[in-house]
Amino acid sequence: MAQVEATTERVIAAEADDVFDALADYGGTRAKLLSEHFSEYEVREGGDGEGTVVHWKLQATSKRVRDCLMEVSEPTEGDLVEKDRNSSMVTTWRVTPAGEGSCRVVVTTVWNGAGGIGGFFERTFAPRGLARIYDEVLAKLAAEMKK
Numbered sequence: 552m553a554q555v556e557a558t559t560e561r562v563i564a565a566e567a568d569d570v571f572d573a574l575a576d577y578g579g580t581r582a583k584l585l586s587e588h589f590s591e592y593e594v595r596e597g598g599d600g601e602g603t604v605v606h607w608k609l610q611a612t613s614k615r616v617r618d619c620l621m622e623v624s625e626p627t628e629g630d631l632v633e634k635d636r637n638s639s640m641v642t643t644w645r646v647t648p649a650g651e652g653s654c655r656v657v658v659t660t661v662w663n664g665a666g667g668i669g670g671f672f673e674r675t676f677a678p679r680g681l682a683r684i685y686d687e688v689l690a691k692l693a694a695e696m697k698k
Contacts, residue, residue, distance in 0.1 A: 621635055
């Protein structure tokens, strides 16, 4: 069972603190950023950053749906970490300044992949698919920050 990793990033024309606050706003902004791959979004505890518990279903492919119950932490400044209580999946959102009035957002998701031939295909195709999904989320975030 090998660890699988998917990463995507985008420079956004907004201050890092403002972008981080938007990402951490699970009770408001975050729901507006999700692509059609996410469903059944529900904040179950908290709603703003550290201590939030949020649920969604992530449909990565037509046959693959993950039921996610994410526990949110902020281990270091600029990092928002979502740990799935239902699996080994962990998504880290890292927001850092990238020059005057802009920031870089890097989204990295890791999980323990399957073994055997199924695991080979998962390690080969899942990172690109998940990166595309999170690229859509980052595009919506960039648009939201222009408002």
